[in-house]
Amino acid sequence: MRVAFLSCFYPFRGGISQFNASLYLELGKSCTVKAFNFKRQYPGFLFPGKTQLVTKDDDAVPIESEAFLDTANPFTYCKTYRAIRDWKPDIVIISYWMSYFAPSLGYIARRLKKHCKVISILHNVIPHEPRFFDRPLTRYFLSGCTGHVTLCDEVSQDLRKLCPKAREITLFHPVYAHFGERIPREEAEDTLGLEHGKKNLLFFGLIREYKGLDILLRAFGQLDEGYQLIVAGEPYGSFIKYEEIIAASPAKDRIKLFTHYIKDSEVKVYFSAADLAVLPYRTATQSGISAIANHFDVPMVVTDVGGLRQAVGDSGTGLVADKADEESILAEIRKYFGDENLRTLCTGAIKVEKERLSWSSFGTKLLDFADNFYKTQ
DSSP, X not given: XXXXXXXXXXXXXXXXXXXXXXXXXXXXXXXXXXXXXXXXXXXXXXXXXXXXXXXXXXXXXXXXXXXXXETTOTHHHHHHHHHHHHHOOSEEEEEEOOGGGHHHHHHHHHHHTTTSEEEEEESOSSOSSOOTTHHHHHHHHHTTOSEEEESSHHHHHHHXXXXXXXXXXXXXXXXXXXXXXXXXXXXXXXXXXXXXXXXEEEEESOBOGGGOHHHHHHHHTTSOTTEEEEEESOBSSOOHHXXXXXXXXXXXXXXXEEOSOOOGGGHHHHHHHOSEEEEOOSSOSOOHHHHHHHHTTOOEEEESSXXXXXXXXXXXXXXXXXXXSHHHHHHHHHHHHTOHHHHHHHHHHHHHHHHHSOHHHHHHHHHHHHHTSOOOO
């Protein structure tokens, strides 16, 4: 089977690129797979981070690809379509996560659909920070696909609101395994300049308003000297309000900031030092951070938004705060550390989940779903 995969790949960095690389490698075990990449993902003025590309000292997976699509240049849309069509795939997979990509990916999908099956992987349907044009643009993209794969029930529900008759399957976010294995805890703490013998909380990933770092910082200010907080990730937007909260916190000396993009090779250091990952999100779908935490056997405290209860609470791999506020987050952190049996149950559940949430299982289910469609002539 020939599978064309259109999305961002190396040298683009970030969670979507990491997801695509892992799936590409898995599908390559049973199919002939070709990656079609962006030539330019975003114009620079639209990108909130420091760089879209890996740097020389990053340790990203170098997937070989052909780069044709410049999302800001409509003349490349047809060129990308023709390149994929001429390769004659049986299936085209397109990762989708925000409406900015709908015009380009929708144009390409609608034309490829005349020749083969077009399956979208929907990381989001409605963005975490929605705008008035998201729904019509996303609907345009969705209608160009044969079928859709979602990663949690929340995204599936959003899909059905826009396209009630959409053919779709809800799978899961597989566990990331490309970050390497845990290193000794003391070595990780020394690398990060942490004190030994404390309970280490970890906030990891891009720092955006909806992820609720401010909630966690205020909650952490009420914890005693036995706790440390690690904040690791690049801010998307101003970090000033977080700095003000930290400056006023009685626990400011126990908050360790690493506010830059965390390279793949560094991820294991942060999770090897952590006792508990905290995701105090105001909104969510699924989370790639939970996939990393599971890989490193780190339990989580999450909020009851999006698919986080399903991914964490239902599986028993962590605790779920009823609300995205400091009192609820604080209560679950104290509950976790106050019950040794609970901690044992969480780590045991993670080992079970790692078996279930494999890339092998995901790839098989995705291909089985695609096989259920007749090729459109």
